[in-house]
Amino acid sequence: MQKRLLLIGGGHSHVEVIRRFGLNPEPDVAITLVSPDRHTAYSGMLPGYIAGHYRFEDCHIDLETLCRSAGVMRVKGMVSGIDLQRRIARCADGTEHAFDVVAVDSGSTPAIAGIPGATQHGIPVKPVPAFLDYWATLRPAARKAITDLRIAIVGAGAGGIELALAMHNRIRTDNGRAQFTVVSDGPVLLAAHPAGVQRRFSAVLRERGITLRLNAPVQTATADGLVLGSGEVLRADHVIWVTGAAAPAWPRESRLQTDAAGFIVVNAHLQSPSHECVFATGDIAVMPATPRPKSGVYAVRQGPPLTENLRRALRGEPLREYRPQRRALALIITGDCYAVASYGPLAFDGAWVWQWKDYIDTAFMQRYRGTPRELS
């Protein structure tokens, strides 16, 4: 009898699952991808797109084309819950999708739920399509501005710093007017990276005239800007939220095993310990035995072992264990075709580091274009 594999979200792991099932189809398995958008962003190139180095199609995977070429059905939808007894995923528009095995790779969004006014006054960097729509209106606004627009980026991790530098570079080349401030509750920028990386980016921000406000937790967002922990009001016309990752409510509401933050717990098989028909990878998953940062690198690496275990689960075979790599190389861009490499305690930089990153990212994207044969 035909088995049904349901993929929720076209994230970094699932594009590889689709590619591999396309190259080597599993007999008697019907695969469906549920995704709200036709295109999914490759996070590694997103800041480069904002900076003006890439076109939209360079840094987005066309899920419709990928699925068609791999024999996977794509349906438009935003999953809002799973009925684990009936094995049905429900979408926000009321449609339902039955499965025998389900995999979740639907990412995360910036954590802003605890900040009053955050959704009304500001835009989170994810979901990416809404952020890109916002960016498309911000650029002409900065070009027309008579005085500098005040733009606050909340979050001083790699995403926040890259985004601030990329937006700054693009607005400058547009001849737009804007003043940037990066705000963080922590005592240092790029807390997950070594001192050499932190020093380099502090210097770059200073050179570009971007203000860095550390130890400045945002309490509230208002029409005037951000109220900080000290009571100070940081005036801002535009606020971009690039804070740490938050999970959606639906996995916990569906009674899947989650951690305290609501992320789906998975074991070394990338499988839910509470429900063996459920697998999860990427930002939405957490492996308590081998915790790793929420980063696209890990989501990409989980693609091949996830594919293997989905095949095995569908065939009723024993699953294989996966151990994530201990550390990952991060290549962080400065917005002007220059990048800093961060690996364990090491830091180095150069235009060649940007070229190296460009080569890796472009090669990655190439795998998801064309027919299954060309994808190998």
Ligand SMILES: Cc1cc2nc3c(=O)[nH]c(=O)nc-3n(C[C@H](O)[C@H](O)[C@H](O)COP(=O)(O)OP(=O)(O)OC[C@H]3O[C@@H](n4cnc5c(N)ncnc54)[C@H](O)[C@@H]3O)c2cc1C
């Ligand atoms: C500015 C910025 C730069 C970054 N740069 C890097 C980098 O250089 N390197 C790196 O390793 N990491 C980077 N990251 C982190 C990276 O974005 C995430 O770790 C990565 O995207 C997680 O991948 P994922 O597969 O979990 O999900 P995502 O890539 O977020 O994909 C999830 C997909 O699921 C869809 N989806 C969401 N909810 C649902 C739902 N309910 N139902 C169906 N579909 C759904 C979304 O539309 C999306 O297409 C960056 C983050 C930011 C903000």
